[in-house]
Amino acid sequence: MSTDQDLVARWAVEPAPLLPLLHAFHNRDGYLSEAALRAVSEGLRIPLADLYGTVTFYHHFAREEGGHSRPRVCDGPICKLRGSDELMAELDGATPMPCAGRCDDPIPVLVENRYLAGRPGAKLRETPAPMPDDNPGELEECCFAGIREDGRATLMGYCSDGGYGALTRAVREGSPAGVIEVVEASGLAGRGGAGFPTGRKWRAVAEAPGGPKTIVCNADEGEPGCFKDRVLMDYDPHAVIEGMALAAFATGATRGFIYLRYEYPHTERILEDAILDARDAGLLGQRILGSDFSFELYVRRGAGAYICGEETSLLNSLEGKHPFPRNKPPYPVTHGFEDLPTVVNNVETLASVPPILAKGADWYRGLGLGDHAGTKIISLSGDVQRPGNYEVPIGLPLDTLLNDWAGGPLEGRTFQAVTMAGLSGGFLGKFDDVTLDEPCLRARGSFLGAGGIMVFDDRRDMVDLARQAMAFFAHESCGKCFPCRIGTQRLTERLAGEAGPADADEWKREVADIGTTMAAVSACGLGIAAPLITQSLLRDFPDAVDANLEARKS
Amino acid sequence: MSTITIDGQSVPFEDGETIYEVSRRLERDVPTLCYDDRLEAFGACRLCVVELEGARNPVASCTTMAADGMVVRTATEAIERHRKTLMDLVVSENPKGARIDPLRGLASQELAHLAVRYESDGSRFVGKQSGTSRPDDTNPMILRDYDNCISCYRCVRVCAEREGDYAISVANRGFETQITTEFAGLLEDSDCTFCGQCVQTCPTGALGDLRSMEAQDQPGEFEKTRSICPYCGVGCSVDILTKNEKIVGVQPAMDGPANLGALCVKGQFGWDWVDSDERLTQPLVRKDGKLVPASWEEAWERAAKGFKSVVEKHGRHAVYAVASGRAPHESAYSVQKFVRYGFGTNYVDNCSRA
Amino acid sequence: MSNPLVDMEKPDVIFCIGTNMTETHPVAATRLKTAIRNGATLICADPRKIPLARMADLHLPLRVGSDVALLGAMAHVIVRDGLTDEAFIAERTEGYDALVKHLETMTPEWAEGICGVPAADIERAAHLYAGAERGAIYYTLGITEHICGVDNVQSLSNLVLLTGNIGREGTGINPMRGQNNIQGAGDAGALPNNYPGFQPVTNPANQAKFAQAWGREVDLELGITKVRALEQCGESIFAMLICGENTVVSDPDRAHCEHALDALEHLVVIDMFLTETAERADVVFPAAGWGEVDGVFTNTERRVQRVRKAVEPPGSAKPDWEIIAGIARAMGLGDGFPYQSAKDVFNELCQLSTTYAGLDWDRIDKGEYHWPVPDREHPGTPILHLGEFPRGRGLFVTPGYRDPAETVSDDYPIWLTTGRRLAHYHTRTMTGRAKGPDWLVPEELLEVHPDDVQRLSLVDGGVALMKSPRGEVLIKVKATDQSPRGTVFCSFSFGDVRVNDLTGAGYDPITDTAELKVCPVSVEPAGARV
DSSP, rough: OOOOOHHHHHHHHHSSOHHHHHHHHHHHSOOHHHHHHHHHHHHOOOOOHHHHHHHHHHHSSSOOOTGGGSOOEOSSSHHTTHHHHHHHHHHHOEEEOOOSSTTTTTEEEETTTTEOOOOTSOOOOOOOOOOOOSSOOOOOOOTTTTTTTTEEEEEHHHHTTTTTTHHHHHHHHHHHHHHHHHHHHTTOOTTHHHHHHHHHHHHHHHHOOOOOOEEEEEEOOOOOOOOOHHHHHOOOOOHHHHHHHHHHHTTEEEEEEEEETOOOHHHHHHHHHHHHHHHHHHSBBBBBSSSSOBEEEEEEOEEEEEEESSSSHHHHTTTTSOOOOSSSSSOOOOOOOOGSOOOOOOOHHHHHHHHHHHHHHHHHHHTTTOOOSSEEEEEEEEOOOOOOOEEEETOHHHHHHIIITOOOOOEEEEEEESTHHHHHHHTEEOTOOBBSSSHEEEETOOTTOOOOEEEEEESOOOHHHHHHHHHHHHHHHEEEEEEEHHHHHHHHHHHSSSSSSSSSSHHHOOOOOOOHHHHHOOSSHHHHHHTTTHHHHHHHOOOHHHHHHHHHHH | OOOOEEEEEEEEEOTTTTTHHHHHHTTTOOOOOSOOOOOOOOOOTTTEEEEEEETTEEEETTTTOOOHHHHSSSSOHHHHHHHHHHHHHHHOOGGGGGGGOOGGEEEEEETHHHHHTOOSOOOSSOOOOOOOOTTOEEEEEEEEGOOOOGOHHHHHHIIIIIIIOOOOOEESOGGGGGEEEGOOOOOGGGTTOOOOOOHHHHHSSSEEEEEHHHTTTTOOOOOOEEOOOOSSTTTOOEEEEEEETEEEEEEEEEEETTTOOOOOOHHHHHHHGOOOBBOOOOOOOEEETTEEEOOOHHHHHHHHHHHHHHHHHGGGGGEEEEOOOOHHHHHHHHHHHHHHHEEEEEEEEEEGOO | OOSGGGGGGGEEOOOOOOOOOHHHHHHHHHHHHHHTTOOOOOEEEEESSOHHHHHHHEEOHHHTTTTHHHHHHHHHHEEEEEEEETTHHHHHHHHHHHHHHHHHHHOHHHHHHOOOOOOOHHHHHHHHHTTSEEEEEEHHHHHHHTTTTTHHHHHHHHHHHHHHSSTTTTTTEEEESSSSHHHHHHTTTSSSSEEETTTTTTOHHHHHHHHHHHHOOSSSSOOOEEEEEEEETTBOEEEEEESOOHHHHHHOOOOHHHHHEEEEESEEEEBOOOOOOOOGOOOEEBBBBBBTTOEEEOOOOOOEEEEEESOOOOOTOOOOOHHHHHHHHHTOOOGGOSSSSSSHHHHHHHHHOOOTTOOTTTTTTTOOSSSOOOSSSSSOSSSSSSSOTBBBSSEEEOOOOOOOOOOOOSSSEEEEEEOOTTTOOTTEEEEEHHHHHHHSOSSOOEOHHHHHHTTTTOTTEEEEEEEETTEEEEEEEEOOOOOOOTTEEEEETTTTSSSTTTTOOOOOOTOOOTTTTEEEHHHHHHHHGO
16 A cells, blocks of 8 residues: 555645545545645645645545445436435445436446445446437537447547547647637537637737746536536547647647546546557657647546636645635636646547647538537436437527427426526526527526536426535535625525515515525636526526415415 | 626726626725625625626626626615515524624624614524534633524635634535534644734625624724834734723734734734733832832932933933833934934944844 | 845745744745645755644754754755856856855765755756746844854855846835834934935945034944953943843853843933843833834834824833933033924934835835935835845855854753744733734743653653753743654743743854843753743
8 A cells, every 4th residue: 555655755746636645645544634734735835724634625535534424315306306315324324425427227326446336226227327328300410420430439449540640630730820810710619518619719819928838627526417428438438538638738838637527437447448549559758749839738527516626726736725715817828727827628629629729610610500610519417218428519499409309398397497507597587488509598698618518307396406505615615705604504494484574575585685696796606606596596486486385374 | 998787887897897886986885794705705695686787697796797788776676675685584593693892893783783784684494504613722812602603704715815824614515514623622733823914805794803892782883093003013904992991902003004904912812911900000119129109290300310420420321221122103213303303422332232 | 134024925935944934933934835735845944843834835944053064055956066157147246156065065965964965956946946936035043043053044045146037117125124113213224234214334425424413522443242241241331221131041151141230330221111121221211112102113114104002001101212212301401302203203313214205104104115215206015136136246155164162061951942933922021912923922931842842851741950051940841743853842832931031052153142042951851840
């Protein structure tokens, strides 16, 4: 077994060492002991109080002996419907964890570093995540175009279909400016939720003074109801790596990190293997393909914090700091990792880049419907016939996705509500005329975001679903800004009936006032988006609210 | 020259100035709870939000740099409504915050004042309260009354950014957030040096100066007298707090030129010796081998007689004087003048060689 | 200090030697921590692993009393490797050639043999300091309380002059003054060689100036230092006025000190408490203390600041100046002490001082001035030696290494070094009576390396007997790697652990400062002595 000194020595010399060093102790000891934290504090020269505080921020770091081996059972919105409470009761010492990204094949359970699936009354099994079905609309895809091919996750499989061709061409014949031009012209925008034009971001980093520059792949897919990044990384890891290498080439970055959520341990192994293979093939590392271009790529595993999907929290987390979001501006394009110019892109965004460069900007633009450019992967789950990941043309009618592609509601049921952007876009109760694009959804007080859509049929209690959603945001609120820290708590209490006015009008006024202020003045997207839950509940489900409040009186 | 328009008034600003700083220069009363001049702007409380033309949402003025051509409104109806909601939320989990004795610390009334300004009385948004006090921390200097904590982290930030001690940090997240030392222990077992800077920046009195608080039940208000700390050579400016003619505490002077608001444990908490019952209150003279109380005239006569007789017996170079490095100039000046003027010698020194 | 406190945030390389600043000058240390947070490099030379050493990029754990060797070797490397500031040396210094010759034999390897710091670390320190854009040196009594205190300071001065790290923002050679107004006591003329404002008593012009102002003529001869005066008690000194100093506890060799005071025919003490020193007096006057008097302090950066009266003193206690004026009056010297207030005293000082000439009571209200302020138009002098040094050119001197007055031997095989603790001040006359600090550090502990605890058969938390040729004390042991092997540490703050019974083997020949930082001792379990 490695000694404390071995572990510290192994990681102290690496970039972004804190998380992997903590994981090394966590894996070795089964928890993070005081002695381990003291060794890390001294080894990395992080004040002990800071380190302790930061460790407590993450959901998954156990601080009691044996904590790492206690099963963690997903209690996300869909798993809750599928019996996560019962499953938890069946498993010795099990504790809940927020949505672990397997809503298409629930219920995920983490035992140490094994990602299992189970359901009440059945044995836990290690099964691969479902592969996306062939495109039901028989439409041309970008990200999923090659993913279903056998061996796609291997270097050979990826290359046999033209993989790394875009990188090879760029390095041998192209120029950074040329790459940026194509990405800009394609209209590709951030697929993690914020929708910032990718080419513009790359250009800003390319032009920013200072270095070394960094490419960060945001693989902290924490949004409940989202499981698309996992499938991309599991089945097409080289597309993500090639996308990152292209981003590095375009911006002059020399190092990169994939910040992977804790809940995908098997994915970490897939990515590490893929990176090793790519390095061996001269596609990563020093002097890529014999050129002057060098790019080192590292995987860093999170430890359970939704807020680390927010890019500046993610950067603080990588740097070993307390993962509060930073104040913006300045933005990561100029002040990112270690305060240097940094691209932070979502997995799907990066995986879209190689096909765009291979087939051209016009091709990609043309994949969208109407004026919309490109495609978006939707993670569809809940009370629907065929849940799963679907790559849709942007602008696709939601109705087409739900009924034509996914088979409609379950036998004898009707749709009551869908969520948008996982939970962040709140609920929609009337959605017949919705198309899957930001202009349409923003006009309806919601947004497409990372593309998670959860479907709830007529059996579901909307106030209770809202309570669960708000409890998730309260659990994940970082605690920095007042409106979010207190607001998510107060809204949860009100939805649960634990506190708040008995009078219905007064109740609604309080809920609305908190939401309005949270949405307007919160410091980051979590606090801004969370009240969409209550605002949409009041807007689209007033009868359910009234009935719930009435029922409390008796 | 770059200018920014604030509430209709166009003003020039310096590079690196925030909207908040410019607003304050214009005496706009923008409220805040997480701001301390000496700390990096943090942007947590969001009370300082202002309307910025062209921005979708209000922006935190403390973290937003002024830029040429910005048009800012600091107190629109919508902004004030958000502030009212924020204050109601804060007070909802700190209802005691409005009744904190000002002896707890320099900034301890900030929450109370804003609660009055926004008429936040804790009646809205009732619910659970965050923060767990630490009555088990029985140190005699720093009260850790976290029931009143609003998680502004000024204490954590001043400990790190100004004091460089990193003794405290933030544990957990969201509503479960708690100010902590490593492993949630006592201050005495942490890297805390008891400088009291956390106490003095706390805007709610969740951290309190236990030495001063001993006087909080005495009737009356306290007064402040600007002075200099009596300990080391740094010369930190302090305000001496007095109540009913007694010294009841010390607070750092934020505009003190040598310390800019900083103090250490001695300057902050080492003042209560002044009231020691071991203080000498009257002159003593030796009679029959014992020191006994005497009148001033008698003591002066006795002291003078002794010096005169030594000079008569042994000459003027037989007298020596040592001045204090602790007393003010007037003391040392008088000592050396006593020797030079009185005996015509240079037989005088101070205690710097010890 | 050559530079103001605010400059402490500005160096890119900081060299701290013989200063446990985080404990002795904590607020100044916060400035250094800010510099470090902003990326400055810290070199800390100290025998002990003090907090600054833990923060440092490079810790040089030299043997106590070996500073001249370490600093000489650093200078050797700077010259050898061509890291000098040649323009500065040419324009502003003299004696360079003699120094180069002097340094020839002071190699890092030679120094390693004396101070125990690896030669490579000495080289690294030299390169870091000489490579600084703004290099600043900070020191306190760890440099001066040696028989070679002056040599130590001159060795530091050589480093400064070799590299030109002076006369600019964020540079300089900065001794931190230990007491709130120790600077002011010197400024006010409580020195055997200088009138107020550091005007030498040996200069007839100064004699004439004061004779005219006071109507009394003062000797042209130097006075003697306190250390000499104590030695002369009962021989040539027979009366003493001691103002606010607990000489018996704070000075080295306590037995000698008690004996000296007892040999006096007349001892007058002015103090707030009946200290161990006051107990031996013929007359004791109750002094009004801090918060009870108006007055002036000058801090370590020469900033002149007002202290103010907040409350009445206890009983009939009075300000020192009033007490002294009373004695003078009773001696028939009242004409020289016509003061109605502290303001009158201070203003007289300003009129007679050259460094305070531009100041008066009202002008220092906000504490903006750093002396010298030679006239009313002068803005004050935050940074000394901007254009030239007081003597014109900076002089390189050539101190050689000397052993401490006593070195370890079979009988006394352990180095004792003394110092301060954060919570306490000097002899605890104040902090020992303050509830917070007294709770924080309620007793004195001898810091001993865990290996030595074992080797000497001591027990962590047990009591040890520590002896030097001059005395012995019982003291509780604390095992800590803050002390290096072979060296122990304690403070002199506690009256029940009379560590200054042990110290005092020697004095610096020039300043008469006692060697409080080095004292060979033996340490053994107290056994039946407890």
